[in-house]
Amino acid sequence: MNSMYFTEEHELFRESLQEFLKKEVVPHVDKWEKEGTIERFIWKKFGEMGYFGIAYPEQYGGLGLDLFYTVIFLEELQKINSGGFAAAMWAHAYLAMTHLNKEGDERIKQEYLAPSIAGEKIGCLCITEPFGGSDVAGMRTTAVKDGDTYVLNGSKTFITNGVYSDYLVVAAKTNPELGNKGISIFVVDRETTGISSTKLDKLGWRASDTAEIAFDNVVIPAENLMGEEGKGFPYIMQHFALERLVMGVNAHARAAYALEYAIGYMGERQAFGRTIDKFQALRHKVAEMASEVEMCKEFNYSIAKRLDQGDYVVKEASMSKLMSTKIADDVIYHCLQLLGGYGYTEEYPLARMFRDSRLGPIGGGTSEILREIISKMVIDKKEYKPAT
Ligand SMILES: Cc1cc2nc3c(=O)[nH]c(=O)nc-3n(C[C@H](O)[C@H](O)[C@H](O)COP(=O)(O)OP(=O)(O)OC[C@H]3O[C@@H](n4cnc5c(N)ncnc54)[C@H](O)[C@@H]3O)c2cc1C
Numbered sequence: 001m002n003s004m005y006f007t008e009e010h011e012l013f014r015e016s017l018q019e020f021l022k023k024e025v026v027p028h029v030d031k032w033e034k035e036g037t038i039e040r041f042i043w044k045k046f047g048e049m050g051y052f053g054i055a056y057p058e059q060y061g062g063l064g065l066d067l068f069y070t071v072i073f074l075e076e077l078q079k080i081n082s083g084g085f086a087a088a089m090w091a092h093a094y095l096a097m098t099h100l101n102k103e104g105d106e107r108i109k110q111e112y113l114a115p116s117i118a119g120e121k122i123g124c125l126c127i128t129e130p131f132g133g134s135d136v137a138g139m140r141t142t143a144v145k146d147g148d149t150y151v152l153n154g155s156k157t158f159i160t161n162g163v164y165s166d167y168l169v170v171a172a173k174t175n176p177e178l179g180n181k182g183i184s185i186f187v188v189d190r191e192t193t194g195i196s197s198t199k200l201d202k203l204g205w206r207a208s209d210t211a212e213i214a215f216d217n218v219v220i221p222a223e224n225l226m227g228e229e230g231k232g233f234p235y236i237m238q239h240f241a242l243e244r245l246v247m248g249v250n251a252h253a254r255a256a257y258a259l260e261y262a263i264g265y266m267g268e269r270q271a272f273g274r275t276i277d278k279f280q281a282l283r284h285k286v287a288e289m290a291s292e293v294e295m296c297k298e299f300n301y302s303i304a305k306r307l308d309q310g311d312y313v314v315k316e317a318s319m320s321k322l323m324s325t326k327i328a329d330d331v332i333y334h335c336l337q338l339l340g341g342y343g344y345t346e347e348y349p350l351a352r353m354f355r356d357s358r359l360g361p362i363g364g365g366t367s368e369i370l371r372e373i374i375s376k377m378v379i380d381k382k383e384y385k386p387a388t
Contacts, residue, residue, distance in 0.1 A: 005068055005071075010072060013069060017076045020049060021077070026080055028042070029085060032084075036084075036206055036209060037164070038164075038207055044118075047119020048118075052089075052116060052117050052118075055067070060109055060110075067304050068304060071301070071304050073090075074086075075249065077090065078253035081356075087160050087205050091125065091161055092122055092124070094242060094243065094246050095239075095243060096116070096167075096168075097116050099185055100113040100123070100226070122164060122165040122167075123165050123167050124161035126159050126171065127139070128158050128159070129157060130155055134369045136171075139154075139172070140154055141153065142173050142174075143170075143184060143220075149219050149222055150222055150225065151217055151218065151219055152170065152188065152220060154214075154215050155212065155213060155214045155215065159211050159212075160205075161208070161209060163199050163209040165190060166189070167188060168213070170186050170215075171184070171236060172232075175230060181230055184225055184230060184231070185227060186226060187224050188218065192218050192219070192220060198211060200212060205356055241312065241314045241317040242317070244365060247324075247360060247363070248325070249300050251324035251327070251357075252297045255292075255332060256293050258328075258332045258336075258349075259293060261350070262286070262338040262339065265338065286338075292331065299316075299323075303316045303320055312385070315374060315378075319374060321360075328357050329361065335350055336350040
């Protein structure tokens, strides 16, 4: 336990979450990975246990706990080794629901946030489009005001929970000529006429339903606009700090898990008459990886602390995701190597971890885009401010 950040209450929460995951999730994971579908009952169970409400206000059924409960939630999800299952859970709780909580009005919170916390409604966040994801301001989906409705047209892609979710948090242009100042955010019911989605076949995250979604003259009530019209871009950017830290924490947790597994394996596997953890070349590699993972973890915890205190840590969260996902990919690559041929088989956890980890430097802002953002802050002294 790192007592600088985690209390005894945090650790009790971690233990009970571990128990829950072992009993309720682990027995089903291989099936969900194979079928690309996560059964509904588990969403309900997560809701009943309060896991979706960790960070949300009590008045909507949440627990209103500090960010280190979220850190524990993310870390433990990585340890069950299904990047897709973990993604489905955190995309719901920390991508879609963050917007409901921050920008939704009271009606939206009652209709969407409360049932999301209860695990009765599943959400997704739709920003990326087929014509380009990195260039968020270049999105083409439009929402045209028509009386007391908006009419949505366009398409989104790579949307986590994009097939099975009950509602969609959608970014669309309400004023295309204004560029990034013309983007707004809406909550849209899945059942609305004109929405269709197609599941994508992916390298990893196989339990998660990543989808391409089309909006064909989708009429939604004007009151489903979240926050102010035209403020969508700053809202998205503001929440990217949390999203990037989430992905940074996920990365250090899966790297730590891979390392722990590989060290255990090395203590059992024999070659040349001794266990392979006695070979200096491998010992030094493990020492280096352990140091890298530890540095990421400590950095991520310190950023979580600052974010929890209300600091706007967009630079540090971008650095967290950039470095943690890079280190996780490298560590998992080498841990797979430590298992020799067994690392390459589905009988052992490293193969899936290797596939799942590859998404880290791509989703939620690619490493190239993060370098671009960080270089603007570090070299050009650009200051990003939170949306007001
Ligand atoms: C499994 C999965 C789940 C996802 N879940 C979601 C989700 O829930 N919601 C959502 O909205 N999106 C989601 N995404 C989308 C993800 O965020 C995008 O894939 C990502 O932002 C990159 O966008 P793109 O794929 O369009 O790549 P592009 O923007 O087309 O980029 C292609 C390449 O060019 C590079 N590049 C682009 N611009 C620059 C530049 N200025 N300088 C240097 N290099 C550049 C990129 O780094 C990348 O290497 C998901 C993606 C995946 C694969």
